[in-house]
Amino acid sequence: MLTGDASLIKKMNRSLILSTIIEHKSISRAEIAKVTGLNKATISVQVSELLDHAFIVESQLEHKSLGRRPIMLSINEKAGFALGIDLDKTTITFTLADLDGCPVHTDVIDLPVSNYEVIFDILSQQIKVYHSKCEQTHYGLIGVVIGIHGIVDTNEIIYFVPQHGWKNKNLKKDLENELGIYIYIENNANLCSFAEKVYKHHHSNNLLSVSLYSGIGLGFMINGELLKGYHGYAGEIGHMIIVPNGVPCSCGNSGCWEQYASENSLTRRVCQDQQKLDFSFEDILTGLKEQEPTILKEMEHFIEYLAIGLNNLINLYNPEILVVNSELLRLYPNAAEELKAQLTSTISHYSELLVSEFGKKACIMGACALGIQKFLGVSELSLTL
Template sequence: MTWNQQIVKKNNKALVLQLIMEKEPISRADISQVSGLHKATVSSLVNELLQEELIYESGPGASSGGRRPVILHFNKVTGYAIGLDIGVNYVRSVMTDLKGNIVNERNEIVKETPYPAILHLVQSMIQSLMDEMPASRYGIVGIGVGVPGIINKEGSVLLAPNLHWKNIDLKKDLEEMFHVPVIIENEANAGAFGEQQFGAGQDFKNIIYISAGIGIGVGIILNMELYQGSNGFSGEMGHMIIDMNGKKCSCGSNGCWEAYASEHALLEMTENEDSLESLIQRADDGDEKAKALFEKIGYYLGFGINNIINTFNPDQVIIGNRLAMAKEWIQDPIRQTVENHTLAFHQQEVQLEFSHLKNYSTALGVSAFVVENFIKEEAKMA
């Protein structure tokens, strides 16, 4: 087989696998029709995928006149992915099958974030999930980690101001520990991808995902593709200036959006309040002071969202991460601010939503990156 033939075969195999993943249950004849590939080519590639246990057959489907076709399915339990979301006050980890269904998880609240301590915690969480993993052909196909900071294309954490991390090679450390592929991604990018794949963004092409936690990050999906900028540093909109002479931010600048609209900003405004959860409980119980604090945060979130809508003209803005838990009290001031300040022709188009995945957007997003990478690599094995 020539080099060109090998490339064509790999591409065709990837196409067949993608069609089965997206359109299952599906027959060989349907794959041939949709893809335009010859029936014999489809049959040969399907046989390879069956041998590799990436797909499986089930009983005959409905007949359209001739012999009833054998139906093909994607084998979502032939391997598993691990996704982690490292926050300033929590670490969340999930194990998913290859379709993104959570089969196990671990969650820890953290008070301090020095890198050695977080690395040790991450290692023990991953090991714990692996110890309980169901038997499968491929086992753990990879590990994905979402970090609130600036990540380069090589997977190094250049700066995570709210974690107090600088020049951290998390990818290398985890690959040396577990000997599987590791993907490190900005947590807001991962959250955007998670919502696009499994959550609120499934029906939209241009999505802005706002990760509102201790800090604020933004994930940008343009025309169905994650936009990462020339070096992978896009989306640091928590650090756009909304007050030139404003409050000091963890990044070293003054007047950043996240200094006014984040969970950290909310907790700074409280009197001896130590958690978002307790504030939500107070608001639930009818405490007017707590409701007023959420309203203030909602207005500040709205100002930043206004700037983002005017800049990107997206189909949808999704608010996620921990502040989304306060949806009941922040959504009206956000909408009111957007209505009062966003250019009118944007307002008619944009859908403002809260995360459907709750606090799982980032963990599921990095897990989906891992699966996508595994599927690409396996499809190349022609």
């Protein structure tokens, strides 16, 4: 039985009311009572406080019928802004989003080196720029969430970033000491799954998102919560061995899934087939459009290996929604159908498999959404682009 004192109950009611307003975009007090089951007195007190703190705003609904026009409540989207950052191998992407989760500005900066101090300076300077841009709003820059393409522990310390060779970096503490702003550090695959849940699959409590870029990452939403494991290292599914004594991996093992089913692995194999070291991802897309036989054959192998790993995940977690995040598959006709055709086991069950509509924007949109959730203090967040 869940129990709590008056302050906890008040906090839970506030979270429920605010989540309901965000989900419905515009809703009256009476409708909030119907949706939440809370009494009118509780709603009146909570709404008054939310208005006083500029979290929400009132407006009157236009209608032609007789009688009093209902007063509608909605999130005060311009009261503050969240900054999402995707720290990738060769670029850093910065996206500023309002409290309704809509992007209002994006910058992409090329990374000249992997040196921690250099990248720290770039992050620090850019965050200061965004902080200055938001100063005129009620709450300013409400928080910064950085997506890391590597392993992040439960204390938000970066354990390892293979792309940059970083080990045991406390970027959160370093930036907070420098800037005096709340900083959150999260694994990029976790942010991808969070974006799918918040923006696309609001009512799914069991969602897996598999990202297939330089490696393979897995974000779990189990019972509506991110599943991170004991140390925070859960989701390194790219290092699941699918081919014994196969292609050597940088992790020290051989035959890891990401050596066969990541976009980087496909590019590497096509380069070997074409005997061209400079064969790019864009060249592969062109080859697919032109039905180039070698590339089509490699694409078949790519989907076969991808299906092997997905089958394992389905058997392990029995997800409701399984999202594959890949720019290549997003642009490849019938990708989801070809994957489903290879998932023929009678004991593998899932409700829906699809290719993410976000592509490489998933991480940064998840970062913005997480920043908003942390600031508003809500347990459930449903946004729409």
